[in-house]
Amino acid sequence: MTDLLHPADHANPAAIKRLAVLTSGGDAPGMNAAIRAVVRTATHHDIEIVGVRRGFSGLHRGDMRIIGPRDVANTIQRGGTILLTARSHTWRTPEGRAKGAANLREWGVDGLIVIGGDGSFHGGYFLQEEHGVPVIGIPGTIDNDLYGTDHTIGYFTAVETALDAVDKLRDTGASHERIFVIEVMGRHAGHIALEVAVAGGAEEVFIPEDPKPVDGVVQIVKDSVAKGKASSIIIVAEGYPGGATGVSDAIEKGTGLETRVSILGHIQRGGSPVSSDRVLASRLGEAAVYALMDGKKGVMVGRENGQIVHTPLHETWEKSKDVSRDLYRCAKMLSV
Amino acid sequence: MTDLLHPADHANPAAIKRLAVLTSGGDAPGMNAAIRAVVRTATHHDIEIVGVRRGFSGLHRGDMRIIGPRDVANTIQRGGTILLTARSHTWRTPEGRAKGAANLREWGVDGLIVIGGDGSFHGGYFLQEEHGVPVIGIPGTIDNDLYGTDHTIGYFTAVETALDAVDKLRDTGASHERIFVIEVMGRHAGHIALEVAVAGGAEEVFIPEDPKPVDGVVQIVKDSVAKGKASSIIIVAEGYPGGATGVSDAIEKGTGLETRVSILGHIQRGGSPVSSDRVLASRLGEAAVYALMDGKKGVMVGRENGQIVHTPLHETWEKSKDVSRDLYRCAKMLSV
Amino acid sequence: MTDLLHPADHANPAAIKRLAVLTSGGDAPGMNAAIRAVVRTATHHDIEIVGVRRGFSGLHRGDMRIIGPRDVANTIQRGGTILLTARSHTWRTPEGRAKGAANLREWGVDGLIVIGGDGSFHGGYFLQEEHGVPVIGIPGTIDNDLYGTDHTIGYFTAVETALDAVDKLRDTGASHERIFVIEVMGRHAGHIALEVAVAGGAEEVFIPEDPKPVDGVVQIVKDSVAKGKASSIIIVAEGYPGGATGVSDAIEKGTGLETRVSILGHIQRGGSPVSSDRVLASRLGEAAVYALMDGKKGVMVGRENGQIVHTPLHETWEKSKDVSRDLYRCAKMLSV
Amino acid sequence: MTDLLHPADHANPAAIKRLAVLTSGGDAPGMNAAIRAVVRTATHHDIEIVGVRRGFSGLHRGDMRIIGPRDVANTIQRGGTILLTARSHTWRTPEGRAKGAANLREWGVDGLIVIGGDGSFHGGYFLQEEHGVPVIGIPGTIDNDLYGTDHTIGYFTAVETALDAVDKLRDTGASHERIFVIEVMGRHAGHIALEVAVAGGAEEVFIPEDPKPVDGVVQIVKDSVAKGKASSIIIVAEGYPGGATGVSDAIEKGTGLETRVSILGHIQRGGSPVSSDRVLASRLGEAAVYALMDGKKGVMVGRENGQIVHTPLHETWEKSKDVSRDLYRCAKMLSV
Structure with a gap:
């Protein structure tokens, strides 16, 4: 059981030095736990994290700064998102996205982690398609409406x-x-x-x-x-x-x-996130950094049946996630 | 400090043998704690309690039964009211109230405790005026809009x-x-x-x-x-x-x-009542029984500056309770 | 999606008419939700439920009664267990178990559902081995230490x-x-x-x-x-x-x-069970009744990767469930 | 009712320009609400606030900085104390206190607000006695064991x-x-x-x-x-x-x-303070600033029967606050 202490070797073949992270769309409890996990996993592997404030709007405006392990101390239990979130109209234009990509290049960022729902993933998807920035999505929405993960953070x-x-x-x-x-x-x-x-x-x-x-x-x-x-x-x-x-x-x-x-x-x-959201966020934040270190891009990290899985971003909104028939039957029968 | 153990002597000069209790109007957290206190205080003084279900509606229909100390066990933390509550249209007619008074006589009840707001107190007030049943009100409403008590239960x-x-x-x-x-x-x-x-x-x-x-x-x-x-x-x-x-x-x-x-x-x-509501309800439930034992009638028991006070029922809705100027000023100034 | 409304056909080949249910060992939040699901699933399939109070101790003493859908109304959110639980010394003796089996026969019970941990499952296992009573276990313990289910109720x-x-x-x-x-x-x-x-x-x-x-x-x-x-x-x-x-x-x-x-x-x-425990308990309560209707015996119903699974009772304590290596690594790395 | 908007005129006869505030002893929920009220009341009257970190220990070491209205934004619901607290051994010596007084003079502070229990008030009392610094106490302790206020913050x-x-x-x-x-x-x-x-x-x-x-x-x-x-x-x-x-x-x-x-x-x-603690803290934080503006010193601000009262610091620990006989009787009788 001592090997429990030794994590899978992540050799960082993609030679990642610096990553950016942002939260976008409606906020969800557990987003801070995900940010914390991204920052601390990165730190553990000598990778710097640039925090982008107010989502794609901030990416466009260059509202960014380096955040370290102490910046995310005492945040795992907090609702909302310390990086703030906003809707961005400029991001819907190619010019807007070009400006954002330029900002990322200026900061020497090797990849972007987007925490949000399908609208946010669209934003990341186009950034990668048009400007080649490796993007990884983390499902952060209370709605649980994303294909590729049993549950979403929040x-x-x-x-x-x-x-x-x-x-x-x-x-x-x-x-x-x-x-x-x-x-x-x-x-x-x-x-x-x-x-x-x-x-x-x-x-x-x-x-x-x-x-x-x-x-x-x-x-x-x-x-x-x-x-x-x-x-x-x-x-x-x-x-x-x-x-x-x-x-x-x-x-x-x-x-x-x-x-x-x-x-x-x-x-x-x-509200303060419940345990299940904090744990899911911690696992997915870690997985997002690992995905970029492993050279993955354009995927969402998710958890299915307890295992980390990677799903192409566009599938997360193209494919639909069914509601549970078992729950629906239970709801009917047990209300007798 | 040993005399802490000896409560004020309540000699029951009114020779109360049996009382009825009901909850009426909108329910409020802590009503169960009040019912429990009424039942247990009465029991302690060898008085029986008749629980009336669904407020004045149940009083009119005779939906009543004896409840003892064990019936209120494990209820102090419960929201809602175990006696149920309802609106009664028949109670607004003299005939309806006459039927309720007859039911109380039939059960040999010496007085009625009404837990509710001003509408409920009106109901009790007319019962006492028209049929001589001693009525005591306990302020149970989330609105805190009753004159004669610093706070209402709930x-x-x-x-x-x-x-x-x-x-x-x-x-x-x-x-x-x-x-x-x-x-x-x-x-x-x-x-x-x-x-x-x-x-x-x-x-x-x-x-x-x-x-x-x-x-x-x-x-x-x-x-x-x-x-x-x-x-x-x-x-x-x-x-x-x-x-x-x-x-x-x-x-x-x-x-x-x-x-x-x-x-x-x-x-x-x-929701489960917070401590302050449970304690207030316990104090007022006790006080309501004592008031009847002391021969009081037509009053609401309340707590002002930590002391039990008695206010004529009609004053509770005729006089108005101001909101706190201090709080209003605080609300303004501290939101700078 | 309308077929969502039609549950899997459970033809009750085992021709179950009446089942008993008990909670045993340390109580766990969600036990009431499991009892409720057992009662209502059974009712839906015209099966009667006998509730046994105080676990195997009550089974030995014959402390049993029929419970219907209304008896479990408004219990899904309650902590503890409405059937009570206790430790039974007599159950450790063959004579004690023989008496319990006789009580079940007398009540015409076709099978027993035991909600508890491994000690409770031992009790059920011996009852089935020695007296042929079909027994199904539902994992109800806060410890999550049972093989055969990702999580235990509570x-x-x-x-x-x-x-x-x-x-x-x-x-x-x-x-x-x-x-x-x-x-x-x-x-x-x-x-x-x-x-x-x-x-x-x-x-x-x-x-x-x-x-x-x-x-x-x-x-x-x-x-x-x-x-x-x-x-x-x-x-x-x-x-x-x-x-x-x-x-x-x-x-x-x-x-x-x-x-x-x-x-x-x-x-x-x-405490009131959180959603995940109520839902798990609802699913497993349903599954336990279905297992008996399908002629299964001597197994625990569990949920693994979202699916209902059946594990021989003795395996639930003989095989060990590992803690999550992923969580252990996360705990270390994210506490940087 | 429009005059609700006009607070009592506080003309600041003591001509206070700058005050210091610290939390000391065991922390209590609501301390942040008190700090916030001190800062915002002061700001409203053009007074600056110096926040001292880690109680008297920080006062001795000069761990101080100006804090404004935005520094206390979003803190009213937070447990603990943003100013931190600590035990100070040096403060028990005259030399330690002299150093603290010198620090206050250096910062141009006209008075000190101490949020804490009787130990903390002792610390403030000696500072005032020996060095003439006007000190006001705010009762912040979960124990409710201070004479001069019905309840303490926390x-x-x-x-x-x-x-x-x-x-x-x-x-x-x-x-x-x-x-x-x-x-x-x-x-x-x-x-x-x-x-x-x-x-x-x-x-x-x-x-x-x-x-x-x-x-x-x-x-x-x-x-x-x-x-x-x-x-x-x-x-x-x-x-x-x-x-x-x-x-x-x-x-x-x-x-x-x-x-x-x-x-x-x-x-x-x-834990996040409940409403009653936040409101009490808001009232007392305001009252502490007003007390200093009015030229008061060496007193604790408290709330009795809904009114702000001032009690000499030494009385808060010399006189004893009785437990409620009414509650004690209730506890006995209602547990029947």
């Missing part, structure tokens, strides 16, 4: 935050015998909704992957009341057509019962 | 829940450099909003007690940006005219900056 | 609880520039310690799987101080020889620096 | 942290039917223990203010078991003779029942 924390809200609403729902319709985030995907529905013991869940007609809702709620369930928790993914408001309206119209809509919104993006 | 927990959301939004607001407009509960009062604003370090707070024109907002946000504050947290009490949406619209129109609105809603009613 | 919550303590100690450690030595649970295994070390950004971790000599500690702490780290968090698994106290003594003797020992203990067993 | 958070642990232990205690003996902090005082006992629904509480003989414990536990309470939570203040271990030993010896001891320790000092 997903677990967002689920926990939404679940905490569901538990609180159940308290008051059970006491007041009310129907709560709760909208959770997830963009076009139902991952968060499904996990929260199973974990929260919700009576019903609506996700964009199964846009069943709203009529069925009414009968479900009526049955629920008939079964003696005085209160109901209904989870709606923000990507489901009509959202929570639509579902709520249909229930009120069909049953005559009063409902309460709760749209959790951006609180799901914040 | 207020501290609601503040903590809202504050947790503000902390999470600050994470993402600081990373994304955004303006968040957060609406908190409180009905017609700004207590929750003010406390959350000070504790959350909000840049601005809008409460119904000071309906200042919305124009000022724009300049405040512009100044904030000028001072180098890239993100802003603005708290709006639900009772402020226009609510969070109105404030948000005004800011967007006046500054051209994008804002995000978050309406926390009913999660503020749920 | 593990994720225990990690989160320990991590929360580490975060709090880091606050005070960073302010006071102190060295904290924190002992976490895990019996003979280092899973919790390792995960908490990575997620908590600990400077050092000691696990039983790598009983490196204590001398190295001293130099590590000296280096840490030299690197400008004024405070240190050191995680020690309870199974590491000498525990936190031993490590602390060695550091104080070798460095002359003051340390603080924190032994978290049983708080790691309690 | 107390509410420590109670909540301990209560969270009690809730978790109750989960497992109730499931396993065990007796837990939990030791909470508080130095020589029982405030935390008492509040946690009432809020946690503990069966028994032992505090130094009532050192009743241990024999009584045995009968209490026996009675509790006889009453059908299978599990017990017993809270012991660290200042009670023998601590949790002593109480546990006595129970085991007298009843033959197994107990589990949990010593919560330093986690009670960490």
